[in-house]
Amino acid sequence: MVEPHNTESRLPHETCNIVVVGAGGRMGKMLIAEITAAKGCRVSGAVDRPGTPSIGTDAGTQAGIAALDVLIVDDAAQAIATADAVVDFTSPDATVDHARLCAQAGAAHIIGTTGLTPEHEEALHLAARHVPVVYAPNMSVGVTLLMAMTEKVASILGDDYDIEVLEMHHRHKVDAPSGTALGLGKAAARGRAVDHDAVKQAVRDGQVGARPRGEIGYATLRGGDVVGDHTVIFAAEGERVELGHKASNRKVFAAGAIRAILWARGKPPAVYTMRDVLGLNA
Numbered sequence: 619m620v621e622p623h624n625t626e627s628r629l630p631h632e633t634c635n636i637v638v639v640g641a642g643g644r645m646g647k648m649l650i651a652e653i654t655a656a657k658g659c660r661v662s663g664a665v666d667r668p669g670t671p672s673i674g675t676d677a678g679t680q681a682g683i684a685a686l687d688v689l690i691v692d693d694a695a696q697a698i699a700t701a702d703a704v705v706d707f708t709s710p711d712a713t714v715d716h717a718r719l720c721a722q723a724g725a726a727h728i729i730g731t732t733g734l735t736p737e738h739e740e741a742l743h744l745a746a747r748h749v750p751v752v753y754a755p756n757m758s759v760g761v762t763l764l765m766a767m768t769e770k771v772a773s774i775l776g777d778d779y780d781i782e783v784l785e786m787h788h789r790h791k792v793d794a795p796s797g798t799a800l801g802l803g804k805a806a807a808r809g810r811a812v813d814h815d816a817v818k819q820a821v822r823d824g825q826v827g828a829r830p831r832g833e834i835g836y837a838t839l840r841g842g843d844v845v846g847d848h849t850v851i852f853a854a855e856g857e858r859v860e861l862g863h864k865a866s867n868r869k870v871f872a873a874g875a876i877r878a879i880l881w882a883r884g885k886p887p888a889v890y891t892m893r894d895v896l897g898l899n900a
């Protein structure tokens with residue numbers, strides 16, 4: 619049961635105090651560096667899970683920039699209590715815990731974590747009764763536009779065109795298909811006005827038979843240090859339309875997250891997406 623500190627996130631003011639959870643992670647470090655360089659923002663707290671080597675070290679030093687005088691701590695509740703916003707690229711269970719803490723503290727919650735189940739997402743919706751939550755499996759502006767284009771193209775082409783979503787990520791990624799690939803498939807399903815889960819085909823192995831009409835297929839590649847490649851293929855007899863995006867640097871996700879943080883200040887409690895942040899739902 620969430621007892622909110624107040625019913626709205628704090629209103630915009632000079633500097634946005636941001637707590638980075640997952641501060642010792644790949645995205646956490648990038649966020650610390652980019653938030654420190656951004657106007658109107660400061661890293662006011664940094665959290666990682668108990669027992670990780672980064673606990674007790676300086677967040678700036680961990681991120682490869684000058685020391686910030688902000689230590690990475692393992693007490694998320696205490697760090698989040700005074701935050702204006704919390705930026706969260708961690709794990710699904712951790713994100714749900716942080717959502718409850720953000721609701722209690724009145725802090726906007728910007729979530730990039732992927733691999734959430736419907737139960738996890740339900741918990742975010744409960745927290746979003748109290749604070750603005752921006753939840754996006756891909757925070758890059760380019761991918762947000764790709765999603766909008768995918769929905770539009772799917773709505774025009776119809777099911778003469780077979781839809782396949784191809785993605786490649788680095789070897790450390792733990793969930794598959796990527797949250798972004800699933801987001802693209804869902805955008806295509808919305809465009810076609812069909813139930814995504816009823817047409818999703820994430821695994822093909824062995825004698826699977828001819829491709830059913832209307833299926834939305836996924837192919838997952840893993841290897842090396844690939845930051846994130848996504849292609850949506852619309853294949854018909856006689857032509858193929860391909861929409862794609864390649865991220866070559868995690869900075870694009872951090873830049874989108876910072877845009878979301880600044881946008882979310884003072885917004886009414888609700889779950890928002892990057893489409894809202896970019897004004898594509900207006």
Ligand code: NAD
Pocket residue numbers: 639640641642643644645646665666667670694707708709711712729730731732733754755756757758871
């Ligand atoms: P990572 O493993 O390098 O970092 C995750 C960090 O979270 C680690 O430091 C880990 O210790 C920490 N963590 C885990 N549980 C925690 C807890 N309970 N409290 C505090 N910290 C905790 O992973 P990464 O590459 O930085 O990615 C993290 C997540 O972000 C993944 O789900 C990934 O798919 C997602 N991601 C999303 C986007 C996007 O644009 N939305 C972009 C890149 C990565």
